[in-house]
Amino acid sequence: MTDQTKATRRDEVLFAFHRECAIPTLNQIINWTQRYPEFADDIRAHAGVMRDWAANEEAEEEVFDELMMNRARSRALNAIYNAQAIEQNNIQAAPETTFDQLLSGAGLDTRQLGRAIDIGRDVLSDLFRGRMSPPIGPRLVKALLDQLKATRVQFDRALAYAQSHPSMGHAKASQQPTIVQCSYEESIRRSSMSPERKSYWLEED
Incomplete structure (x- = not known):
């Protein structure tokens, strides 16, 4: 076999090896070097080059994937921030609503409202003056919405x-004015209403 013929045969073997083994494994390298021992060194060298190419491509894909993930994460964070900013602006832009309004x-x-729904004025005062802590009883909320012709959004704003603007309690001569907070149940139970009306507003009936 002349040198030219040997070189041509080597190229044919390496080309076939390249087509069959895109990323050569150890077993594939051993198999091909045993099949073509005269080209064993060339096969090993070519296998090394092919594996290096594959490793470089994989590394580039990982870098690209990481870059895309970082960009996607950045866009997601920006979207969340913008949504929060819009929501905050909407809240700030929303007109104030008060119970007096x-x-x-x-x-x-x-x-008049107390008489209309048959509830103590002291309870309404606690609610309207910011001294009653949420949650407010569902039965009272519904009655107020009906009488005030208001929406739940308006009620929640009020x-x-x-x-955020509670009224101070009456101060004694030796004390500073204080804000006395109470729960819905506490306000109902300490009111001047009859036991039956208290049970009604506490939904114990």
Whole structure:
């Protein structure tokens, strides 16, 4: 076999090896070197080059994937931040609603409202002046929405305003004015209503 013929045969073997073994394994390298021992060194060298190429491509893909993930993560964080900013702006831009405004819009005062739904004025005062801590009893909320012709959103805004602007309690001569908070149940139970009405508003009936 002449040198030219040997070189041609070697190229044919390496080309076939390249096509059959894209990423040569150890067993494939051993198998091919045993089949073509005269080209064993060339096969091993070619296998090394092929494995290096594969490793470089994989590394590039990993870098690319990581870059894309970082970009996607950045876009997601920006979207969350923008959504929160829009929500905060909407909250700040929303007009303030107070219980006094709702009463005025319905043409009622606290006394009239108390009579209309048969509840103590002291309970309404606790609620409207920010001294009653949420949650508010569902039965009272429904009655107020009906009488005030208000939506739940308006009620929640009025409640939030009252909570952030509570009225001070009466101060004694030796003490500073204080804000006395109470729960819905506490306000009902300490009111001047009859036991039957207290049970009604506490939904114990």
